[in-house]
Structure formats: C-alpha cells, structure tokens
Amino acid sequence: MREDVFAALASPVRRQLLHLLLDGGSQPVGRLAERFDMARPSVSEHLKVLKDAGLVAESRHGRERHYRLEAAPLMEIRDWLTPYERFWRERLADLGTVLDDMEDRDDDNR
Amino acid sequence: MREDVFAALASPVRRQLLHLLLDGGSQPVGRLAERFDMARPSVSEHLKVLKDAGLVAESRHGRERHYRLEAAPLMEIRDWLTPYERFWRERLADLGTVLDDMEDRDDDNR
DNA sequence: ACTATAGGTCGGAAATTTCCTACCAGTCAA
DNA sequence: TTGACTGGTAGGAAATTTCCGACCTATAGT
Structure with a gap:
C-alpha cells in the first residue's frame, strides 16, 4: 500500500474516477466504466492503481465489486502543498509590480 | 503552457526540485543538479517539464540560468483537493484510532 | 445442471517517460 | 582569439504506462 499517491493522480482518467466516487458514492466497476471511452479492463487497471495508492477500497456485493473513495x-x-501556500499568496499580493514571466530581471538570490 | 500540473508532480525528482527552490530560492541549474544522482541533462529535462507546467520560470544571469519557483x-x-477535504475529515472523526497514516512525511530522496 | 453477468488477469502492442552520452551555443576570462 | 564553463538539445536505449482483446473465475438466475 501507499504506492505513490502523486503518481496515481497523474492520470486524468483516475482523477475522474475519484470524482465519480466522490459524488456518486460507492459504485460497481461497470457503472464507472460506462462513463469512459475505453474498454472495461482498462478501467479495472486504473482502479488497481488507485487501490494500490490507498485511494479506493473495494467491497464485494454478490458478483459485483463496489469501489468507494478513500480520501485519507x-x-x-495537502501536507506537501502547505509550505508552498505562503509563496503563492505573496505573489498574488504584489501583482502591482511586474507580471511578465518571460522577462527577466534580477530577483532575490541567496 | 499549463501542461498538466498533476503529471509534473508525479516524479519524485521534480517534487524535490520544487522543494530545493522553495527553501533555496532562485538557483542555477548546476547547483540544483548537484543534489541528484543523475546526469545534468536529465535534470534539465525535468526542469523543462516543470517549466511547461508553469511551476518554474527561468532568468538569465550571465552564462547561468536561474530557475525560480512559480507556485501559482x-x-x-489545492482547488481540486477541496471537495475531498470534507470526506477525509469525516473518516478521521469516526475512527480516531488509525493515526499510523501520518508516519510518512516527505519522500525526498536520491 | 446450464447460461448469463461482473469483473480480474494475462500477454502484447503502442506510446510515453526516463535516463544516458554526445554534441552545440552562448558567455566569461586570459 | 583561445580556451574553460554553463546549460540546451539530439538521438537512442530501457523501462514504464496505457490500452486492448482474449481468457478465467465467481456468482446469480433459471
């Protein structure tokens, strides 16, 4: 478990799967697969990646397997993101200054 | 620009690069590359991915190129994460026992 | 029992990523 | 100018990802 959460989120398909589970609740694979333009085994593989990352969990109901979101x-x-928050708020604060990204002038060095 | 930020963060090397820029400030490529076990051109490629995602910007200083963090x-x-926050807080409120998830902090290695 | 349904897994093809060693362009310093 | 230094790019090997059709197991219903 904990097989790199960042990598699991790298695929738009997998992010969409999480979103479907977020506002559709626990669902069988078939229902999830309907929403995509790809074959069901491919969706299964994506679910496996999510499961290895601990982002979903499955439970058996008869011959169906319901996947549910595990947001933990x-x-x-979010924790990784935290130290960057200060930084982007600074940037937004002083946008009265130069905004050209491509242009360069000397900024702070240390 | 905006070449999939999620995908850019999928690589541990790139996350570490951002971290180096976060608390080391603007730095030339060579100084960044020293911190890794890989050849400099590889680090350059990673920086290119970060630049395409808008996460870093470069500025020329003589023959050096300084890369700086662009956290925006x-x-x-963070916005993508927001709707999930409610969900994981619910879970944590229920159990209050499983705290071993908090063990893994940063994953910057190599 | 038999058939249909739900969904995993198994190769394999294609595309993408990741890393390397060259090599090239620009810049500084003699 | 000749060098030394910084860092991009080119091309390619290797590994990984992503998708597929084909197959297998398990369950449900008849």
Whole structure:
C-alpha cells in the first residue's frame, strides 16, 4: 500500500474516477466504466492503481465489486502543498509590480 | 503552457526540485543538479517539464540560468483537493484510532 | 445442471517517460 | 582569439504506462 499517491493522480482518467466516487458514492466497476471511452479492463487497471495508492477500497456485493473513495491519502498531497501556500499568496499580493514571466530581471538570490 | 500540473508532480525528482527552490530560492541549474544522482541533462529535462507546467520560470544571469519557483499553478491542485477535504475529515472523526497514516512525511530522496 | 453477468488477469502492442552520452551555443576570462 | 564553463538539445536505449482483446473465475438466475 501507499504506492505513490502523486503518481496515481497523474492520470486524468483516475482523477475522474475519484470524482465519480466522490459524488456518486460507492459504485460497481461497470457503472464507472460506462462513463469512459475505453474498454472495461482498462478501467479495472486504473482502479488497481488507485487501490494500490490507498485511494479506493473495494467491497464485494454478490458478483459485483463496489469501489468507494478513500480520501485519507490525499492528506499527503495537502501536507506537501502547505509550505508552498505562503509563496503563492505573496505573489498574488504584489501583482502591482511586474507580471511578465518571460522577462527577466534580477530577483532575490541567496 | 499549463501542461498538466498533476503529471509534473508525479516524479519524485521534480517534487524535490520544487522543494530545493522553495527553501533555496532562485538557483542555477548546476547547483540544483548537484543534489541528484543523475546526469545534468536529465535534470534539465525535468526542469523543462516543470517549466511547461508553469511551476518554474527561468532568468538569465550571465552564462547561468536561474530557475525560480512559480507556485501559482499549485492552486489548481489545492482547488481540486477541496471537495475531498470534507470526506477525509469525516473518516478521521469516526475512527480516531488509525493515526499510523501520518508516519510518512516527505519522500525526498536520491 | 446450464447460461448469463461482473469483473480480474494475462500477454502484447503502442506510446510515453526516463535516463544516458554526445554534441552545440552562448558567455566569461586570459 | 583561445580556451574553460554553463546549460540546451539530439538521438537512442530501457523501462514504464496505457490500452486492448482474449481468457478465467465467481456468482446469480433459471
């Protein structure tokens, strides 16, 4: 478990899967697969990646397998993000200054 | 620009690069590359991915190129994360026992 | 029992990523 | 100018990802 949450989120398909589970609740694979333009085994593979990252969990109901969201590992992302928050707020604060990204002038060095 | 921020963060090397820029400030490529076990051109490629995602910007200083953090695109990640926050707080409130998830902090290695 | 349904896994093809060693362009310093 | 230094790019090997059709197992219903 904990097979790199960042990598799991790198695919738009997998992010969409999480979103479907977020506002559709626990769902069988077939229902999830309907929403995509790809074959069901491919969706299964994506679900496996999410499961290895701890982002979803499955439960058996008869011959169906319901996948549900496990949002806890997303805390790792949020925690990683935290030290950057200050930084982007600074940038937004003084946008009265130069905004050209491509242009260069000497900024702070240390 | 905006070449998928999630994908850019999928690589541990690139996350570490951002971290180096976060607390080391603007730095030339060589100084960044020293910190890794890989050849400099590889680090250059990673920087290019970060630049395409809008996460870093470069500025020329003599024969050096200084890369600096551009944290703004990380807002996209935070915004994506937001609807999940409610969900994981619910989970944590229920159990209150499983705290071993908090063990893994940063993953910057190599 | 038999058939249909749900969904994993198994190769394999294609595309992408990741890393390397060259090599090239620009810049500084003699 | 000749060098030394910084860092991009080119091309390619290797590994990984992504997708597929084909197959297998398990369950449900008849």
